[in-house]
Amino acid sequence: MFVEQRLEQLLQALSSAGSLTVEQAVELADVSADTVRRDFNRLAERGLAVRTHGGIMSRDGYVHDSPIRERKVQRAAEKAAIARAAAALVVDNETIALDGGTTTFGVIEHLRADLTLTVITYSLDAAIEVARRPNMSAIVLGGLVREPTLSVVGPDAMAMVGNFHANTLLLGANGVSLELGLMTPNRMEAQLKTALIGISDRVVLLADSSKIHKRALVTFGSLQAVTTLVTDAGADPSFLEQLRQSGIEVIIAQQE
Structure with a gap:
């Protein structure tokens, strides 16, 4: 098992238990105690966990992977407002790409019915929803389906992205x-997100205020890649001002 795979496994266990000892991690990952200690140090150095005597504990401000059914009901009002504002940015006859997020999925229901669109996605939920719309066609990337997010990931999906x-x-x-x-939180989804950024003319980031100043396991892109941020009124004003000064458009979505 590679280092990043072990770290992901340890973080998943940490999200459930709140803390892990060296002994527990040795049994979980089937590696030596010295390897576990090095992994614990890596997580602490990245700000993803707090090192304790003989183990690690969860750190506030770190985001774990969670099932899509749980994320769909979290901050639902903010996500709906952001999705509606983002949908207004889409124009007729575009090819758009959607990742596997719950907020980006919400954009689909707010798209104008008369738009003719081609949608590239690695989300099974998004592909099915787009396919129901008569003026829209869905291209779903093929590969391994991840149960927590119902996203299609892996080398086959990565190979397809470059064709579009x-x-x-x-x-x-x-x-x-x-x-x-x-x-x-997931390195395979991170790879796809990075690849989608690379094939896109414009990158619209949909992030509610709870995501700002949070950390997860894998970085998949820099803020310099973002054209527009759509967020809610609770976002840190100083953070938003720094984005504006760097040339990123900021849209504050208003709830109905």
Whole structure:
């Protein structure tokens, strides 16, 4: 098992238990105690856990991977407002790309019915929803399906991305930081997000205020890659001002 795979496994266990001892991690990862201690130090150095005597504990401000059914009901009002504002940015005859986030999924229901669109996505939920709309066609990337997010990931999906070009990418992130950029808990989804940024002319980041100043395991892009941020009124004003000064458009979504 590679280092990043072990770290992801340890963080998943940490999210459930709140703390891990060296002995527990040795049994979980089937590696030596010295390897576990090095992994614990890596997590602490990245700000993803707090080192304790003989183990680690959860750190506030770190985002773990969670099932999509749970994330759909979290901050639902803010996400709906952001999705509605982002949908207004999409124009007719575009090719758009959607990642596997719950907020980006919400954009679909707010798209104008008369729009003719091609949608590239690695989200099974998004592909099915787009396919129901008569003027829209869905291209779903193929590969391994991740149960927590119902996203299609892996080398086959990565190989497909390079065949396409998108006018606009609607992108979510589990954590957004001035220092570390855009973050997600899963490295395979991180690879796809990075690839989608690379094929897109415009990157619209959909992130509610709870994601700002949060950290996750993997950085998949810098804020410099973002054209527009759509967020809610609770976002840190100083953070938003720094984005504006760097040339990023900021849209504050209003709840109905």
